[in-house]
Amino acid sequence: xxxxxxxxxxxxxxxxxxxxxxxxxxxxxxxxxxxxxxxxxxxxxxxxxxxxxxxxxxxxxxxxxxxxxxxxxxxxxxxxxxxxxxxxxxxxxxxxxxxxxxxxxxxxxxxxxxxxxxxxxxxxxxxxxxxxxxxxxxxxxxxxxxxxxxxxxxxxxxxxxxxxxxxxxxxxxxxxxxxxxxxxxxxxxxxxxxxxxxxxxxxxxxxxxxxxxxxxxxxxxxxxxxxxxxxxxxxxxxxxxx
Amino acid sequence: xxxxxxxxxxxxxxxxxxxxxxxxxxxxxxxxxxxxxxxxxxxxxxxxxxxxxxxxxxxxxxxxxxxxxxxxxxxxxxxxxxxxxxxxxxxxxxxxxxxxxxxxxxxxxxxxxxxxxxxxxxxxxxxxxxxxxxxxxxxxxxxxxxxxxxxxxxxxxxxxxxxxxxxxxxxxxxxxxxxxxxxxxxxxxxxxxxxxxxxxxxxxxxxxxxxxxxxxxxxxxxxxxxxxxxxxxxxxxxxxxxxxxxxxxxxxxxxxxxxxxxxxxxxxxxxxxxxxxxxxxxxxxxxxxxxxxxxxxxxxxxxxxxxxxxxxxxxxxxxxxxxxxxxxxxxxxxxxxxxxxxxxxxxxxxxxxxxxxxxxxxxxxxxxxxxxxxxxxxxxxxxxxxxxxxxxxxxxxxxxxxxxxxxxxxxxxxxxx
Numbered sequence: 001x002x003x004x005x006x007x008x009x010x011x012x013x014x015x016x017x018x019x020x021x022x023x024x025x026x027x028x029x030x031x032x033x034x035x036x037x038x039x040x041x042x043x044x045x046x047x048x049x050x051x052x053x054x055x056x057x058x059x060x061x062x063x064x065x066x067x068x069x070x071x072x073x074x075x076x077x078x079x080x081x082x083x084x085x086x087x088x089x090x091x092x093x094x095x096x097x098x099x100x101x102x103x104x105x106x107x108x109x110x111x112x113x114x115x116x117x118x119x120x121x122x123x124x125x126x127x128x129x130x131x132x133x134x135x136x137x138x139x140x141x142x143x144x145x146x147x148x149x150x151x152x153x154x155x156x157x158x159x160x161x162x163x164x165x166x167x168x169x170x171x172x173x174x175x176x177x178x179x180x181x182x183x184x185x186x187x188x189x190x191x192x193x194x195x196x197x198x199x200x201x202x203x204x205x206x207x208x209x210x211x212x213x214x215x216x217x218x219x220x221x222x223x224x225x226x227x228x229x230x231x232x233x234x235x236x237x238x239x240x241x242x
Numbered sequence: 243x244x245x246x247x248x249x250x251x252x253x254x255x256x257x258x259x260x261x262x263x264x265x266x267x268x269x270x271x272x273x274x275x276x277x278x279x280x281x282x283x284x285x286x287x288x289x290x291x292x293x294x295x296x297x298x299x300x301x302x303x304x305x306x307x308x309x310x311x312x313x314x315x316x317x318x319x320x321x322x323x324x325x326x327x328x329x330x331x332x333x334x335x336x337x338x339x340x341x342x343x344x345x346x347x348x349x350x351x352x353x354x355x356x357x358x359x360x361x362x363x364x365x366x367x368x369x370x371x372x373x374x375x376x377x378x379x380x381x382x383x384x385x386x387x388x389x390x391x392x393x394x395x396x397x398x399x400x401x402x403x404x405x406x407x408x409x410x411x412x413x414x415x416x417x418x419x420x421x422x423x424x425x426x427x428x429x430x431x432x433x434x435x436x437x438x439x440x441x442x443x444x445x446x447x448x449x450x451x452x453x454x455x456x457x458x459x460x461x462x463x464x465x466x467x468x469x470x471x472x473x474x475x476x477x478x479x480x481x482x483x484x485x486x487x488x489x490x491x492x493x494x495x496x497x498x499x500x501x502x503x504x505x506x507x508x509x510x511x512x513x514x515x516x517x518x519x520x521x522x523x524x525x526x527x528x529x530x531x532x533x534x535x536x537x538x539x540x541x542x543x544x545x546x547x548x549x550x551x552x553x554x555x556x557x558x559x560x561x562x563x564x565x566x567x568x569x570x571x572x573x574x575x576x577x578x579x580x581x582x583x584x585x586x587x588x589x590x591x592x593x594x595x596x597x598x599x600x601x602x603x604x605x606x607x608x609x610x611x612x613x614x615x616x617x618x619x620x621x622x623x624x625x626x627x628x629x630x631x632x633x634x635x636x637x638x639x640x641x642x643x644x645x646x647x648x649x650x651x652x653x654x655x656x657x658x659x
Binding site for chain 2: 098128
């Protein structure tokens, strides 16, 4: 904490950073034209932060989220996550990082429709190669932590929207990732349920999780402790709000 | 550890495969159909031909490869010209048989038969088209005929022309309507009007390819000669002690017979024919190998079509589940995990099809064996073959869809609605 802003450009000391991005570019080739979705983006995220990334559609925030989540690699630049350089990793190495370091929460939940809540939550553990009894135990714990201990054998169509999103959050948390990365987590929920989910995020943050929320809703962003605004592929503003 | 998929991933993939097959039963059924047809064909044909082979082998081993026959005409004549040519040959006679018995050292048993068919009657009961054969006593050893009731005529009874006969079980059934073999001994039957007394009932030979081999009456050779002698040439049967002598004995018999017919070295035709069961087995094998290859062809075609259907369905399945694939990759599935998942799904479909095919194939073979009357020989190897073939089809058909699924980028996949 004492290292914040030592060099006055909003970048903390690299060794304290969970995420460190330096000079990130993402360029798409559209016919003869080059489209720069991200231009020279640099920022750090420390362990335990609660960060919102906001911006209008087409601003590049989804591209940034894909890069943070290791779903994609940058065209140029360097990206360390938990001390590992991921900018040049192969698909399979990225898969390992996603499995170990990132917990995704999606707007449309992305649960497997035919699988029970428990099985959905077990999914990251399966790909981590964890045996069934340990998997079961961890998944039940994760579901309990989002107050769904009594919905273990329910399938998504037997659950409400808020419950589904909580299953998705349990799935994101089950492998104890470094970062909980949420993409419009309340986009498909009503106001009441949205508040419930945001309260849950707050609780998870208090428990020490690092949370990054990508959103265009200001109410959602305002719950975070730091907001990065993206416009035209560049960081427009990076401010601490709490 | 990097390249060996963990058990949990294999199990997860298998669970998924079963789940997705269950969730779309009609589609699964249609997908399976091609594989089922192909494997059914393979199993049914292999099983049926195994059964036929063993029946035929059993039937022919009564004489086995130690016996051959010498006759005026060969057993199999394929053209009219040949028929005319063979008819011009000299008859084979008892004197020939006597000469062979005397001169051929390698011949163990020499018997004679004279063969025909006749109408057999007992009172009002009749058996038509019964095989009527006049046999010398040696024939009962050569053809391995055993008696279940009564006794054979003696040499003297045979020579003196006593009207005795040995009947097959079909004759007993047809003429005496369920009377026991013992009770028919001593009964008088008429063969083409001539009275004969039953002295024995033979053990049944059973059926070959649905045809009974027990519809016969054997009479002493001399009696047979009186019935058919003026009309036809006789057949000499030779048996060797050891199948190793078989070819030598054939050669000996050929030279003795040619000598008796005063054939020169340059004469192409022997003037008689030597036949053994090998000839039958050859013809039979030709016929069945034709059937075999034709059905294998049908099976291959349906497996190829089935494989294409499976590939198609797998491609559809990959497209439908793009989002799921994206999610799995997002939570840490590697390319190899996704590849494995879809390969297992594809192989599961075809193996289920193969397993069903194995059962329907055996079922079909059972029905046919029931109808045609040959033993059902279920060989584990054909089941293994069926399952292996379906495994291979699954691997081949699944590889492209699985490969394309594994290549999907998680972002594109999840964007897909």
